[in-house]
Amino acid sequence: MKNFSVRSSLLLIVLFSQPIFAKTLEPDECLKNLRSGIESIKYRTSIDVLQKHLSGLLIFKRMDDSSIRAVFMNEVGATFFDITFYNDSYHYNYVMKSLDKKSVKKTVAKDLGMILMRGIYKGRPSCITSLEHSYITLRLQSKGTVRYTTTPDCAPVELIENMGRKKAVISVRQFYTAKVSMPDSIFVQHHTVHFTISLKQFNAEE
Amino acid sequence: MRSILLILLLIAVTIANAQQGSFTALKDMAIFKQKFTAASLQLQSVESDFVQVKNLSLLKEKITSHGKFFYKKGNKVRIEYVKPFSYLMVLNNDAMMVMDEHKKSTFNTRSNKIMQSINSIMMDCMSGNVYNNKEFSTNVMENTKEYMLTLTPSTSMMKKMFSMIEVYLSKTDYTVLRLNMIEKEGDNSLMTFSNRILNKAIDEKLFSTK
Numbered sequence A: 001m002k003n004f005s006v007r008s009s010l011l012l013i014v015l016f017s018q019p020i021f022a023k024t025l026e027p028d029e030c031l032k033n034l035r036s037g038i039e040s041i042k043y044r045t046s047i048d049v050l051q052k053h054l055s056g057l058l059i060f061k062r063m064d065d066s067s068i069r070a071v072f073m074n075e076v077g078a079t080f081f082d083i084t085f086y087n088d089s090y091h092y093n094y095v096m097k098s099l100d101k102k103s104v105k106k107t108v109a110k111d112l113g114m115i116l117m118r119g120i121y122k123g124r125p126s127c128i129t130s131l132e133h134s135y136i137t138l139r140l141q142s143k144g145t146v147r148y149t150t151t152p153d154c155a156p157v158e159l160i161e162n163m164g165r166k167k168a169v170i171s172v173r174q175f176y177t178a179k180v181s182m183p184d185s186i187f188v189q190h191h192t193v194h195f196t197i198s199l200k201q202f203n204a205e206e
Numbered sequence B: 001m002r003s004i005l006l007i008l009l010l011i012a013v014t015i016a017n018a019q020q021g022s023f024t025a026l027k028d029m030a031i032f033k034q035k036f037t038a039a040s041l042q043l044q045s046v047e048s049d050f051v052q053v054k055n056l057s058l059l060k061e062k063i064t065s066h067g068k069f070f071y072k073k074g075n076k077v078r079i080e081y082v083k084p085f086s087y088l089m090v091l092n093n094d095a096m097m098v099m100d101e102h103k104k105s106t107f108n109t110r111s112n113k114i115m116q117s118i119n120s121i122m123m124d125c126m127s128g129n130v131y132n133n134k135e136f137s138t139n140v141m142e143n144t145k146e147y148m149l150t151l152t153p154s155t156s157m158m159k160k161m162f163s164m165i166e167v168y169l170s171k172t173d174y175t176v177l178r179l180n181m182i183e184k185e186g187d188n189s190l191m192t193f194s195n196r197i198l199n200k201a202i203d204e205k206l207f208s209t210k
Helices: A004-015 A026-037 A100-117 B002-020 B029-042 B113-127 B154-161
Strands: A041-049 A054-064 A069-075 A080-084 A092-096 A119-129 A134-140 A143-149 A157-165 A168-175 A183-188 A195-201 B045-055 B062-072 B077-082 B087-092 B097-098 B104-108 B136-142 B146-153 B164-170 B176-183 B188-198
Touching: A004 A092, A026 A119, A026 A134, A026 A143, A054 A183, A069 A100, A080 A100, A092 A100, A100 A157, A100 A183, A183 B176, B077 B113, B077 B154, B113 B154, B113 B176, B154 B164
Parallel strands: none
Antiparallel strands: A041 A054, A041 A195, A054 A069, A069 A080, A080 A092, A119 A134, A134 A143, A143 A157, A157 A168, A168 A183, A183 A195, B045 B062, B045 B188, B062 B077, B077 B087, B087 B097, B097 B104, B136 B146, B146 B164, B164 B176, B176 B188
């Protein structure tokens, strides 16, 4: 009896102190919930890439066909780029001549696609979960995967990582002021090149 | 009932036509050019408030910002956005400085064709030299209080950026009242200037790009 109690206690300790991996969530449903929370919003934005610094307003707008349009313009009103994100693809409606380079367009679309959770992925999501976290992984249409860190009950995502072979090559940290659908601020950090994007929710009435 | 609706419709159409037709073709272009150039020669400086409304037609969004505008003879412009964000742009001949909440950047507009063109439009509107801008063809219309200059891009680079730029000038002092930049996709940015003070001494420091 004593042995049984000890074993039971040990088992309970093990169960509650260690993450329980391999428990599968419903990743499709969680992803659908997270995606549906993305609404129209404006962000004060700055982009630092190599020696260049761009600033302005980034607008995400949900369109009637459920696509999300991302428009980045400078303070004076000139549009840098305008992208439509569908579930499985994206399309540049406009890009300023100085940014009209394949690598720049691909990188910008990937970063925004990671935030908007659409347009850049293929296949179904996979998921592993612990007591505290759920990790939803999506495969990029290009190379690699992106991991969304959420909770087992599918709370708004605080960390998004584009995983390389051993570690993250891009990290996106999202901060919320309240339990709202879109983050108050977002920081995108590329770990292999000097490229950062900072977004801060912008209220035109401020 | 039908006749009342018809009368209302006719009134609405008449009003709309009157508004659209409020600008008519200029009667004497030569006199306008002469007066515009003369007024520009007299103009030493402009200080004014402005409201800019960026209209994103497809997104059905309007972004309104407010700020201060300064012009000083000698190709110097300062555009200072104060609300709802802080952003500063200074043009001083070929030098340009922009500063947002995070960083100050300086450029030589000669090294960037787009910047050079924007610089040129700003300065040409102020200096009365707008007819000589080879990147646009210009048409002038008038009503009782204003002239409307329509600048249509003639170079491929400008055509990619704008479908048209409208410059509204005061008939009393020939200064810019409104500037409407209409983009190819149908979006536009309308800048409306108010509280204009002409020929007041403006500190040179405001146009420093360093």
